[in-house]
Amino acid sequence: MATAYKLESNEVDPLDVSRAELYTEHKWQEPFRRLRAEAPVYWCANSEFGPYWSVSSYKAIQHVEALPDIYSSSWEYGGITIADRDQFEDPKIEMPMFIAMDRPKHTEQRRVVSPAFTPSEMVRMSDEIRQRTAETLDGLPWDQPFDWVDRVSIELTTGMLAVLFDFPWADRRKLTEWSDWAGDIEIVKDPAKRDQRLEKLYEMGGYFKKLWDERVDKEPTPDLISMMIHSEAMKDMSMGEFMGNLVLLIVGGNDTTRNTMSGLAYSLNKFPEQRAMLEADPSLIPNAVSEIIRWQTPLAHMRRTALSDTELEGQTIKAGQKIIMWYISANRDESIFPDADKLDIKRENARRHLSFGYGIHRCVGARLAELQITILLEEMAKRRMRVNVLEEPVRVAQSFVNGYRKMMVQLEKY
Template sequence: MATAMTRPDLAPEPALDPLDVSRAEFFRDDTWQAPFEHLRAEAPVHYTPASSFGPYWSVSTYKPIVEVESLPEIFSSEVGGITLADFLDPAIDVRMPMFIARDRPVHTAQRRTVAPAFTPSEMTRMSDGLRRRTATLLDELLWGEEFDWVDTVSVELTTQMLAVLFDFPWADRRKLTFWSDWAGDIESVKNEELRLQRLQHMYECGAYFSQLWNGKVGQPQTPDLISMMIHSDAMAEMDQMEFIGNLILLIVGGNDTTRNTMSALAYGLDKFPDARAKLEADPGLIGNTTQEVIRWQTPLAHMRRTATQDYELQGQQIRQGDKLALWYVSANRDRSVFGEDADDIVVDRPNARRHLAFGHGIHRCVGARLAEMQIAILLEEMARRRMRVNVVGEPVRVAACFVHGYRKLPVEISRY
């Protein structure tokens, strides 16, 4: 009897693992909720043996993520980095250390260097300028005409804030957005040409900042991040790659996260009109709404850790060297923590502040206060103008499992 043969070029594609939640299309199409709901219910610590990023464990519920984040000596940020992507091909990639991807003691010393930029007193000092810039931008918007909220409001406000933080030339501030987008694009790991482009842009970023750095060497300290690095023992002698790495961290941390929450507040409040009406009736809810929108959006979907030793997590045996994805985006929808309405925006949710969007433990976002202040001031200035954002078309979302955000969001504004 003849045996059927399959031509190699016509062989079927391997079946997609429905629980491989690293797939970009889940986030591009906003369909990530269902697979994560399944994971939380059936396998909160789940092993994916094959993905486009290699094998990894998905940690999808609140409690085990907090457990992992509380054990930084066992679950390292430095061994494999902080994303599922491995940018470690020596022919294409260059390691760019950054303090969020360092373990103690280096992490502690470098974090301590930049932390003074985000103290309560610094927030007070920066708040007037931030409010003035926000008010100016909102006053320039055209009522009743369609525009892209992402580029016009979210990107512009966060880029202006970054320019202030770095004492960056104002006319060139959109370079920060460009570099941030390339730095956060972990999908480029799958394409050699894109990896090379990414590396080139990171070098361009480093060269530009090196000029700014050199201009501040030997000068009195000023309250910008570059000057703080120069005047610190922990960061003054960084090599070029570590300098670029920490810049990228601060740019992405200050840009992608805040800007995508600003986009989420426009999209999400339109999606949940009852919540929006409650907020419009009571501006005293703005502080809590800020936390709730950060929780609901979760602008960085995951952080990665690598096990430095064998460890049992929720009954699953993690082996030394295993890669874990801590899915903040899923933990922030954990019904055991946030209730049965965890998928909704609830502006008076009593425990909204418990979200994990900023991480947990020693790596919790150093700029969290600034992000919260930017979002709250935007909501306050919108309330002052009785401004309502009406979504008039589907958003274009980031197609990636790391930065969880929006490329475009068509809106019109009206008064309530």
């Protein structure tokens, strides 16, 4: 079993799956296949993000996620992405967010926002989502090519966030811009861009601070800012913590769902027999939603840091080491998902995907994400709308957000 290759200092480790080009060129499948087969827990000694453990099998990732007292999410040790926090942020300001906290504070803060995502809230929100989705689809041209990412994926998810925050509608694309800056881990490699990123985050913090001040003395309303203001656990957050949690909700709710909506068009086009099945039978939509989220895996990884020496699948992990859980690989694990590279909208266990993570940090917005994708497919079906992808999309160049920048399409009625 391979654990680490002996490399010359400048040599690229073929099993270093953090390299951005694997994602832009869409060729991450092969190295992960090798990792799962040869070394599901692999020490990558050399990478641009420093040394890290690659955990690539479904079972091993579940194991790590189930032990949050050993495998910490805390920002104090490095946070939740392969880019270390001190590489990423200005060390003078701290932007803790609850996804990057351990118990008990994680539990307290998660509890504040989770009422926004209950089944009854989903029922309350669904009419608004349907109406916005219908308007967006009705505004699309049938007779000429357009960018699906911009006109559909960004428009719908940014609109959703604006509703969740009760954010000024005319300024909603600012949310997209902030989200793109906040979620790009490649920025750690470029000091000038790091400064620019920080500026953008301050702009975001300032904007939201104004909204906070306007609402602080008002009666509670169902938006996320008001929920934070009126909670014991979050009402006294520092500016840094407020910004951190905003980044979490904006990137959490935005890039991920956006890239699922793009992955939806891309994967159905790539597997036309699956698309034909869905077009013929819309009752397959709920399972297709899970399968598309599995197939796309919008967040390729999450990171943990070991708090004590431990053992994982026969490998010795030392306290302080970085552990990367590759969801993108777990969702291609053939021992769980046969013929895993294929989109199979009738796949019996599609819901077992790890795209939302697992355990105490499992995505709090999962129901809302599924609802938005379900409504998008339903409204497309009502219009008998087929999306033909005209050329290979431009992909996001990094190993955290697994998605699309631009995808030219042409609509067709079936």
